[in-house]
Amino acid sequence: MTGPPAVRMRGVRKRFLDVVANDGIDFDLHPGEVCALLGENGAGKTTLMNILFGLLPPDAGTLEVWGEPVTLRSPREAIARGIGMVHQHFTLVPPHTVLENIVVGTLEVDPDAPVWQLSVGEQQRVEIVKALYRGARILILDEPTAVLTPPEARGLFKALRSLAAEGRAVVFISHKLREVMEVTDRVVVLRGGRVVATRQTAATDPQELARLMVGREVHTPVRRPRPAAGAPVLEVEELVVDNDRGLTAVERVSFAVHAGEIFGLAGVSGNGQGELAEAIFGLRRARRGRIRVGDAALTNRPAAEVVARRVARIPEDRIGVGLLMELSLAENLILETYRDPRFRRGPFFLASAVAGFADRLLADYRVRAPHRAVPAKTLSGGNLQKLLLARALAREPVLLVAHQPTRGLDVAATEEVHARLLELRERGVAVLLISEDLDEILALSDRIGVLYEGRLMGVVPAEEARVEELGLLMAGVGPEGPRA
Amino acid sequence: MIALRLERRHPLPLWQQAILPLLSVLAALGLCGLLVLWAGADLVRAYAALFVGALGSRFAVLETFVKSAPLILTGLAVALAFRAKFWNIGAEGQLYAGATAATWFGLTFTETPAWLLLPLLLLGSFAAGGAWALIPGLLKARLKVDDVVTTLLMNYIMLYLVSALVDGPWREPVSQWPQSPEIVEAAQLPILLERSRFHLGIPLAFFCAGLVWLLLARTPLGYAIKAVGVNPRAAEFGGIRTARVIAVTALLSGGLAGLAGAGELAGIQFHLMEAISPGYGYSGIVVAMLGGLHPLGVVLAAFFFGVVNNGAQHMSRVTGVPTYLVEVMQGVTLLAMLAALLLLGSFAAGGAWALIPGLLKARLKVGNADAARALSTLGSRMAGPPGGIDPSLHTLHGAPVSGSPGGDAPPDSP
Numbered sequence: 001m002t003g004p005p006a007v008r009m010r011g012v013r014k015r016f017l018d019v020v021a022n023d024g025i026d027f028d029l030h031p032g033e034v035c036a037l038l039g040e041n042g043a044g045k046t047t048l049m050n051i052l053f054g055l056l057p058p059d060a061g062t063l064e065v066w067g068e069p070v071t072l073r074s075p076r077e078a079i080a081r082g083i084g085m086v087h088q089h090f091t092l093v094p095p096h097t098v099l100e101n102i103v104v105g106t107l108e109v110d111p112d113a114p115v116w117q118l119s120v121g122e123q124q125r126v127e128i129v130k131a132l133y134r135g136a137r138i139l140i141l142d143e144p145t146a147v148l149t150p151p152e153a154r155g156l157f158k159a160l161r162s163l164a165a166e167g168r169a170v171v172f173i174s175h176k177l178r179e180v181m182e183v184t185d186r187v188v189v190l191r192g193g194r195v196v197a198t199r200q201t202a203a204t205d206p207q208e209l210a211r212l213m214v215g216r217e218v219h220t221p222v223r224r225p226r227p228a229a230g231a232p233v234l235e236v237e238e239l240v241v242d243n244d245r246g247l248t249a250v251e252r253v254s255f256a257v258h259a260g261e262i263f264g265l266a267g268v269s270g271n272g273q274g275e276l277a278e279a280i281f282g283l284r285r286a287r288r289g290r291i292r293v294g295d296a297a298l299t300n301r302p303a304a305e306v307v308a309r310r311v312a313r314i315p316e317d318r319i320g321v322g323l324l325m326e327l328s329l330a331e332n333l334i335l336e337t338y339r340d341p342r343f344r345r346g347p348f349f350l351a352s353a354v355a356g357f358a359d360r361l362l363a364d365y366r367v368r369a370p371h372r373a374v375p376a377k378t379l380s381g382g383n384l385q386k387l388l389l390a391r392a393l394a395r396e397p398v399l400l401v402a403h404q405p406t407r408g409l410d411v412a413a414t415e416e417v418h419a420r421l422l423e424l425r426e427r428g429v430a431v432l433l434i435s436e437d438l439d440e441i442l443a444l445s446d447r448i449g450v451l452y453e454g455r456l457m458g459v460v461p462a463e464e465a466r467v468e469e470l471g472l473l474m475a476g477v478g479p480e481g482p483r484a
Numbered sequence: 485m486i487a488l489r490l491e492r493r494h495p496l497p498l499w500q501q502a503i504l505p506l507l508s509v510l511a512a513l514g515l516c517g518l519l520v521l522w523a524g525a526d527l528v529r530a531y532a533a534l535f536v537g538a539l540g541s542r543f544a545v546l547e548t549f550v551k552s553a554p555l556i557l558t559g560l561a562v563a564l565a566f567r568a569k570f571w572n573i574g575a576e577g578q579l580y581a582g583a584t585a586a587t588w589f590g591l592t593f594t595e596t597p598a599w600l601l602l603p604l605l606l607l608g609s610f611a612a613g614g615a616w617a618l619i620p621g622l623l624k625a626r627l628k629v630d631d632v633v634t635t636l637l638m639n640y641i642m643l644y645l646v647s648a649l650v651d652g653p654w655r656e657p658v659s660q661w662p663q664s665p666e667i668v669e670a671a672q673l674p675i676l677l678e679r680s681r682f683h684l685g686i687p688l689a690f691f692c693a694g695l696v697w698l699l700l701a702r703t704p705l706g707y708a709i710k711a712v713g714v715n716p717r718a719a720e721f722g723g724i725r726t727a728r729v730i731a732v733t734a735l736l737s738g739g740l741a742g743l744a745g746a747g748e749l750a751g752i753q754f755h756l757m758e759a760i761s762p763g764y765g766y767s768g769i770v771v772a773m774l775g776g777l778h779p780l781g782v783v784l785a786a787f788f789f790g791v792v793n794n795g796a797q798h799m800s801r802v803t804g805v806p807t808y809l810v811e812v813m814q815g816v817t818l819l820a821m822l823a824a825l826l827l828l829g830s831f832a833a834g835g836a837w838a839l840i841p842g843l844l845k846a847r848l849k850v851g852n853a854d855a856a857r858a859l860s861t862l863g864s865r866m867a868g869p870p871g872g873i874d875p876s877l878h879t880l881h882g883a884p885v886s887g888s889p890g891g892d893a894p895p896d897s898p
């Protein structure tokens with residue numbers, strides 16, 4: 001490659017109070033390459049890219065763009081220099097139509113739909129096209145595939161390759177090593193705010209990358225054969241739920257999840273999973289049908305009753321639904337249990353009990369945070385997910401409904417979550433796992449159902465499930481056609 | 485959408501939280517100083533007279549307390565409500581509801597001894613103010629009716645009710661003005677310091693500030709209020725009955741304003757009349773905002789406006805500057821504070837915008853419900869997407885938010 005690198009960062013440092021997020025990072029990005037930025041949750045990937053995008057001023061270090069030393073004081077200046085970024089928690093202006101957000105014909109979204117009606121995946125696509133439309137020659141994608149469906153992700157990879165072929169430079173952040181292997185040319189691994197390794201993608205493999213990220217071997221938890229299925233814990237019968245647009249999103253779905261089993265619900269996102277989960281959480285009304293947990297009828301009951309039945313929940317939208325971003329970690333952890341007598345002395349909170357509870361959970365779930373008193377919004381994406389998990393599992397649940405529980409988690413944390421799900425199963429908890437990640441579903445589930453356009457396309461025991469068959473079901477091609 | 489380049493991830497230390505209000509106050513003093521100059525007065529003399537009038541003698545200081553007490557209570561009322569994002573701009577009406585209840589007790593129970601009557605009266609006023617706020621609270625919680633509009637309109641209903649009472653069934657025959665007869669002596673709040681109007685309601689206001697602080701900082705209910713205010717959807721998801729929390733918050737908020745009414749009626753005026761409050765309910769909004777929605781801040785802000793209110797008369801006598809400078813000062817302080825909060829993308833900015841129409845109506849007697857609507861819609865637009873996502877969040881993870889392609893990048897911050 002001739003000419004200057006697209007980006008040259010030297011000695012970049014950034015600290016937030018007691019956390020050093022970037023600790024003297026050197027980072028180069030060349031035209032024509034897709035470069036992966038890998039690292040555990042909280043390793044400093046987003047921080048580094050926010051600095052490159054002019055969102056955060058570095059405490060120290062220099063930045064060159066196309067060989068020219070620059071100080072970026074705002075995203076506007078970054079955009080003017082041809083840098084585009086799609087954020088981990090991106091935001092569009094909800095009341096505007098897609099057409100107003102971008103004016104590009106080729107993308108597969110309804111251009112007249114207001115943004116709030118789009119699925120997260122569709123919004124993501126709009127974001128990417130928007131960045132390109134602005135003429136970005138340097139494109140930063142922070143976990144873009146976390147919200148994309150597999151076919152969408154493949155489409156994105158094709159687009160990234162052709163962008164690189166045009167001589168643009170792409171930074172690709174992802175925790176999915178398979179994607180990193182598939183789409184990138186080079187991998188830069190961060191750990192604890194430092195660059196610990198750089199590899200040509202062709203000269204490495206997922207095992208090595210995982211080891212570099214975590215600093216040790218990562219073990220895949222093993223699923224022991226299923227013990228005899230217990231009594232049904234969650235029963236969903238003939239459930240019909242509408243989406244925000246008033247259209248039927250879940251169409252007469254019936255299934256049961258038994259004590260001691262993991263029921264995997266596969267399917268491409270946007271096929272009713274969100275609405276189904278919200279109906280079970282008590283956040284969305286069911287038009288018809290029944291939801292029972294144990295001997296309690298929970299159809300259209302408030303979330304408080306669902307919580308009281310010891311149903312642990314991981315919602316898909318951790319920021320909008322799961323967490324209180326302005327409040328402290330401790331305040332987030334006690335959300336479901338704050339009225340518990342053990343946290344109280346008389347009418348008042350017993351601060352030491354709350355602190356002990358929070359500290360124990362933060363330690364058990366390895367949430368990387370300086371202190372229980374910092375606001376949740378200071379945590380990195382993966383650590384937010386761990387916080388949510390810690391809260392959900394703190395209460396000896398009878399049922400866990402987990403919607404995308406490992407989205408945004410690094411390899412080690414993902415394995416940890418998987419291990420916890422299996423442990424819950426062994427303890428006799430019923431687990432409903434809703435995931436778009438077929439590998440995850442196959443690795444953990446005892447029975448697998450596929451949701452397509454709001455219908456349950458059939459339930460198969462995991463032993464009999466074959467990837468190709470599930471893939472067909474996910475695409476809406478069933479052996480007997482769609483069934484109720 | 486506003487996306488500014490600011491790092492404000494941790495709760496600021498107390499002294500830093502105080503900077504914003506102090507700057508707002510200084511800005512207000514400065515801008516109002518221009519008005520003083522314009523009125524042809526000597527600035528130094530005018531402000532000196534203001535502070536001498538408020539703090540220059542024992543009596544002046546005690547009078548400042550008299551003027552601060554209702555502001556503490558209405559400020560607490562608003563602060564508590566705003567913490568739950570219940571946009572109560574109806575403290576004025578709730579204050580009148582409390583005063584009306586106090587009058588009823590003071591006119592009805594003519595034989596009851598003070599030790600029994602006073603607690604009843606205070607409780608009754610609390611309940612009346614609370615009930616008056618509970619109506620819009622329930623409308624919001626159950627039917628999603630806009631609280632800015634309802635709380636504001638309830639003020640007018642209450643004022644007309646009071647007018648009707650003091651001009652009708654409760655009219656004192658001998659008086660020239662429409663007002664009720666004097667309440668019985670047993671219903672009057674005892675004066676605690678001689679040669680002053682320092683009545684029982686004043687320590688009660690401070691006591692309430694302590695209680696609200698305890699409530700917010702130490703109790704499960706206070707926790708629920710904060711959770712609902714921060715993210716109602718997450719609160720509901722976590723098992724908090726947000727509708728109930730809003731209703732209870734409305735009740736407590738209105739109750740505090742009702743106590744302000746009891747203090748004014750049973751501690752100062754003793755007759756119910758239309759002019760019981762010079763707008764303490766609306767000033768409570770300024771006090772709450774200036775006090776950062778924190779009980780201690782509310783006390784300090786209320787005391788500041790107590791000083792200004794009380795000193796203004798003296799200033800007016802000495803320099804001829806009209807007393808309504810006070811109201812200008814309140815308005816300017818609020819605007820300065822709002823501007824600063826908006827710049828910081830603070831959580832309250834959305835609601836703060838929503839309350840401007842209320843202040844406009846109250847202070848300038850302009851507009852109608854439509855104006856209020858339009859402005860409050862504008863306010864929520866500026867504050868961010870529905871659901872009240874903190875604009876400052878965008879600075880962490882998702883900054884470039886724009887309405888149109890290409891052009892509309894986030895503004896630079898200086």
Ligand SMILES: Nc1ncnc2c1ncn2[C@@H]1O[C@H](COP(=O)(O)OP(=O)(O)OP(=O)(O)O)[C@@H](O)[C@H]1O
Binds near residue numbers: 016040042
């Ligand atoms: N604004 C902030 N204030 C305080 N701490 C912060 C802030 N932003 C990030 N941090 C901290 O800096 C560290 C690095 O965060 P960063 O978001 O860069 O991680 P990441 O590598 O993107 O992780 P993830 O994979 O979970 O998204 C974390 O420990 C995080 O808690």
Ligand SMILES: [Mg+2]
Binds near residue numbers: 046047088142380381
């Ligand atoms: Mg990140």
